[in-house]
Amino acid sequence: LRDAPRNAQWRGKLYAMLATILQTDGIPLAMRGQAMAAFVVSNDPSAQTLFRQLTTTPSFDLVQLAVLGSGAMRDAKAVQILEQAIHAPSLSVRRAACMALVSIGTNDALEAVAHTLLNGDEDIRRAAAEALANDPKEGFEMLREGTTLNDILLRRAVVYGLGRVHQAWATEILQRVQIDDDQWVVRNAATEVLEARAH
DSSP states (O other): OOSSOTTOHHHHHHHHHHHHHHHOTTSOHHHHHHHHHHHHHHTOHHHHHHHHHHTTSSOHHHHHHHHHHHHHTTOGGGHHHHHHHTTOSOHHHHHHHHHHHHHHOOHHHHHHHHHHHHHSOHHHHHHHHHHHTTOTTHHHHHHHHHTTSSOHHHHHHHHHHHTTOOSHHHHHHHHHHHHHOSOHHHHHHHHHHHHHHHO
């Protein structure tokens, strides 16, 4: 699709088939994910519009795929929709929204993830921190700073985010937190992450 002429007659039929696979409950999620990825790789602007429309459906699996598609295409027009998806009842959708916002990487998108990290419930804070580990600039800086803030749930979430950063500085911070943090839940999280790395 990426290399095909935009006016190819078969192109519309293929898009329709992919859209059907993407939207059909009962088809394995992996196959539906492949259809979403085909839209992303096609780099067709109409795919961004489709993903934004699909985020309003009642199917959490479909919303999750649409949210991931928006993030993969770095659709800045989807930021507001993705901010709303952070509050969805499905944790999978909420995690996907964090990843998508970090992938888009605009100031508004990163601010939404930072706000979630500071104010969300325990699960979504961890998802936000782990998503920020995908951004070597702003995300890494937020994670570094997070270990110094006076919020137990935030520091614990940041530990899991740092666990996804495979760099020496992140390991050093985790080792310091494991020993020096004044809350055992944060120290335990650091120990868990470091042990997982060792294995």
